[in-house]
Amino acid sequence: MLKSVNQDLPCYIVHPSSYKRLFWDCLAIIFIVFEIIVSPLHLFRMRDSVKETAEILQWVASGFWALDIPASFFTAVYVNDIFRARLRDIAWNYVKSWCVF
Numbered sequence: 311m312l313k314s315v316n317q318d319l320p321c322y323i324v325h326p327s328s329y330k331r332l333f334w335d336c337l338a339i340i341f342i343v344f345e346i347i348v349s350p351l352h353l354f355r356m357r358d359s360v361k362e363t364a365e366i367l368q369w370v371a372s373g374f375w376a377l378d379i380p381a382s383f384f385t386a387v388y389v390n391d392i393f394r395a396r397l398r399d400i401a402w403n404y405v406k407s408w409c410v411f
Contacts, residue, residue, distance in 0.1 A: 323395050324385045331385055338378065341371045382408065 324331050348364055356364065386395040387403045394400060 319386065319395055322384055323397075323400075324381075326385055326387060334378075334381060337374065341374050344371055379409075 319325060344367065348367065351364065382404050383397070383401055385400065386393065387400055388394070389399065389403055394403065
């Protein structure tokens with residue numbers, strides 16, 4: 311079981327179980343579903359208005375994924391059931407795991 315932490319986090323660190331992070335992860339799920347559905351449609355002929363809308367949404371999705379990288383660097387992590395909120399620990403954990411993708 312994860313140990314609870316009763317410390318105040320700096321204002322720039324987000325707790326991994328916070329509502330802010332939950333909201334961000336729900337947005338990620340929405341963008342993943344969008345990418346799965348809309349990206350293959352670029353292979354087909356679409357009406358100009360639909361194509362423009364899809365391209366705008368694609369740029370929005372790309373912007374979200376670009377912002378997700380720094381957001382991950384400022385989200386505290388649990389490493390071996392130990393809560394880590396130092397930027398060095400967060401960055402090292404992120405670089406070892408999801409940064410490659």
